[in-house]
Amino acid sequence: MQPTSSAHEHIYLGADHDRNTRRTLWVVLLTAAMMAAEIIAGYLTGSMALLADGFHMATHAGALAISVGAYVFARRHARDTRFSFGTGKVGDLAGFASALALAGVSIGIGAESLWRLARPTAVQFGEAIAIAAIGLAVNIASALLLARHGHGHAHHGDEHAHQHSHGGDHRHADDGHDNNLRSAYIHVLADALTSVLAIGALLAGLYLGWTWLDPLMGVVGAAVIARWSYSLLRETSAVLLDVTDDRLARRIRHALDGDGTRIDDLHVWRIGPAAHAAIVSVSAPARVSQTALREKLAAIAELKHLTLEHRIA
Known part of the structure; x- marks a missing residue:
């Protein structure tokens, strides 16, 4: 049994914590369904493009699952006295892990794109455009699920105001910047960005013969994702290292x-x-x-x- 205390609770979860948990879980389910459909279709049709995109979606589904796990863990252990200042920073830990995953994705995309620039390969434009369009639709739906519409209200179970003998006091306010939700959102945006760039490049290749544009857009997408990853790493690491605000x-x-x-x-x-x-x-x-x-x-x-x-x- 986890240790608990009713005298001095340290619950510093965001006011939208439970709602953000549900949002992120829906995105995981949506991403996993798309992943499974692409992998199954890839095996049935023998399409390597479908298989590749399906396994790419698997990496994002895994990263998003980390976000859901962090929300669940933080809520479940919110009153666990082993955590001196509560579990409010668990989301930042998950965000840091997701940022590392994003960095890995950007390196993989960049390396593959540079390889294809040096050694162009044949592209099935029609099939690839269809896959990218479906992926973009899924990412737009996911982004809408994760989009924030205000800060919500404090949960009654988290509201408390008391003073310690050493001069401490606790006050509960609206939700702030949630790095766990932000990391999930960036994963969705990264997927959406690669889909948009891919569609534009594939259309140019199909109608203008610019086959070189596809791998070039891959390099551009990798650079943008790397920038997002660096920003998230910098912010979450500052929180984890207790950098002075x-x-x-x-x-x-x-x-x-x-x-x-x-x-x-x-x-x-x-x-x-x-x-x-x-x-x-x-x-x-x-x-x-x-x-x-x-x-x-x-x-x-x-x-x-x-x-x-x-x-x-």
Whole structure:
């Protein structure tokens, strides 16, 4: 049995956590169905193009399944006291893994495209265009499922507001930037991009004879996907390594400025979508109480877990 505690819960899941779980699960099922259909059709018709695209879809289905698993794990262990600051960062871990998978996809696409540029091969334009069109339709449907329509509302089970004896307080607000959902969305966009570029290049090859454009668009697509992968890796790794949120740190410094208060030490890091923790050590005159200092920080909605150390200057 997992350890639980009702005294001091640290639940920092996004307000749309459960809805995003369902959205991503539907995308996994849609992608898996398309994958299975292409592989079966490929074997029945002997089409290598169908088989190749089917196994390509399998890599995306696997990456998307990681996103679903992260949502389920984070919810299931939300009250597990083994996680000091809750499971709000599990989505960032899944996003990091997905970014690595995207990087691998971009390398594979780029290498194959460069090989085909050097050694052109015959292309069955009609069949390839049909496959790319079907894939694009699936990706558009998936993108619509993952598209965000507002931030939703907090779940009653996650709402809590209490103060610890060391000066900490917890506040629940709307959902913030969900890197797990973002990673799933980027996988869908990457597939859609390759489909669009492929359709354009195949049409040019079919009607204009520009067979070289197909592998060239593969190189372009690989470069764009690599850029998306790098952006996602940079953002998720910063969260996993508890990099200081400079913007929030400046807001904390600004809020505590005045009344002779001096910040001696400050640590600010993200613990979930729209949820940050801070450890603040200040020196202030005796007339400035710890309660007054916490009230100054109350307007910072992203600050969900605050540890405040107050020394008399």
